[in-house]
Amino acid sequence: xxxxxxxxxxxxxxxxxxxxxxxxxxxxxxxxxxxxxxxxxxxxxxxxxxxxxxxxxxxxxxxxxxxxxxxxxxxxxxxxxxxxxxxxxxxxxx
Numbered sequence: 123x124x125x126x127x128x129x130x131x132x133x134x135x136x137x138x139x140x141x142x143x144x145x146x147x148x149x150x151x152x153x154x155x156x157x158x159x160x161x162x163x164x165x166x167x168x169x170x171x172x173x174x175x176x177x178x179x180x181x182x183x184x185x186x187x188x189x190x191x192x193x194x195x196x197x198x199x200x201x202x203x204x205x206x207x208x209x210x211x212x213x214x215x216x
Contacts, residue, residue: 137167138203140174146211148186151179165201172197174207185212 143160144152149176165174171190175197176184188195189208201207 128145138165138169138201138205139163140165140201140205140207142207142209144209148180148209148211151181153179156208160206169201170184170197171195171199171201171207174201178209180209186210187212 139160139162141160142154142155149155149157149161152161162173163177165177166176171188175186175188181187187210188197188199189210190199190205
């Protein structure tokens, strides 16, 4: 579960608010996630995708594909105010 105290301890003050949308079974692990609105998270203005992923309740964060603004991004992508971050569970197999 994500709570404000955890974010405050990790980042200090808030300055960037992003919306997170999960696809597949990923959203089932976030207790306050809704399909319609996603999950809104406040982060420090220096936050990047790697920091965001580290705060989310994901069982296998390395198996997640991240998209921001319709583009697949890497872990060092800096997040901006009102970004919508889409998380997809990567698929593999044969």
